[in-house]
Amino acid sequence: MDIRTVPNPIVRAGGRWLRRVNDRHPWSHNDHFHGWILRRLPTRRRRALDVGCGAGLLLSRLRGRFDEALGVEADAAMAGVATERFAGDPVVSVRHARFEKVDGTFDTITMVAVLHHLPLEASLRHAAELLEPGGRLLVVGLARAETLTDLAWDLPSSLLNPLVGMVRHPRPVTAPVDDGGPPLPMRDPAETFADISRAVRRVPPGARLRRRLFFRYTLEWTRPV
Numbered sequence: 414m415d416i417r418t419v420p421n422p423i424v425r426a427g428g429r430w431l432r433r434v435n436d437r438h439p440w441s442h443n444d445h446f447h448g449w450i451l452r453r454l455p456t457r458r459r460r461a462l463d464v465g466c467g468a469g470l471l472l473s474r475l476r477g478r479f480d481e482a483l484g485v486e487a488d489a490a491m492a493g494v495a496t497e498r499f500a501g502d503p504v505v506s507v508r509h510a511r512f513e514k515v516d517g518t519f520d521t522i523t524m525v526a527v528l529h530h531l532p533l534e535a536s537l538r539h540a541a542e543l544l545e546p547g548g549r550l551l552v553v554g555l556a557r558a559e560t561l562t563d564l565a566w567d568l569p570s571s572l573l574n575p576l577v578g579m580v581r582h583p584r585p586v587t588a589p590v591d592d593g594g595p596p597l598p599m600r601d602p603a604e605t606f607a608d609i610s611r612a613v614r615r616v617p618p619g620a621r622l623r624r625r626l627f628f629r630y631t632l633e634w635t636r637p638v
């Protein structure tokens with residue numbers, strides 16, 4: 414179930430209005446959570462891995478906080494953009510690869526709006542294996558809204574979203590924004606928050622999973638020393 418498809422004409426008209434306002438005052442729900450990630454970095458900061466790094470904005474924020482930061486990106490065009498961004502950078506490197514093929518060890522692994530592109534349990538297990546003892550997995554994820562509780566979480570986000578947009582991007586966009594870059598690969602999440610909670614109880618045990626505003630959840634896990 415999605416709040417935009419509720420079969421009530423008033424709710425749907427409200428949804429269309431909200432969508433129009435959001436299009437005119439866009440802001441990134443994903444980048445909004447970068448602060449949450451940066452506040453939770455572990456003490457030891459040798460190597461960071463950003464999975465599905467897209468154009469590399471989070472990598473640019475991890476840079477300066479780690480000795481090395483690696484971005485892996487499965488989409489060739491996006492990997493090209495990120496590679497170009499950090500060309501010649503001694504700290505940040507970008508690999509056009511699938512997360513499943515990554516090896517080595519890391520002090521932090523980040524995933525922003527990526528886990529729903531991956532096989533859930535296998536990817537959590539792989540991330541846990543790649544972490545050094547004391548290393549931290551930090552996930553900002555999307556879940557499919559299905560239950561009334563899910564909808565109840567989406568409702569304040571839907572109402573707050575245009576307000577935040579107007580503050581962050583006060584000048585309305587009149588034409589579609591084209592930054593000249595390739596489109597970010599997107600996918601609707603298949604798993605619900607309940608599915609993710611069940612998976613996280615098994616792997617990695619002890620992870621802290623929380624619903625958040627703006628259609629996101631966060632997951633935090635530190636590999637025991």
Ligand SMILES: C[S@@+](CC[C@H](N)C(=O)[O-])C[C@H]1O[C@@H](n2cnc3c(N)ncnc32)[C@H](O)[C@@H]1O
Nearest residue numbers: 443465466467486487488511512525526530598
């Ligand atoms: C919605 S985008 C998010 C990008 C970026 N993390 C951000 O916050 O802007 C999801 C990204 O994950 C990448 N992706 C999907 N499957 C992947 C995989 N198996 N390994 C690495 N990256 C993957 C996609 O190509 C896409 O760039």
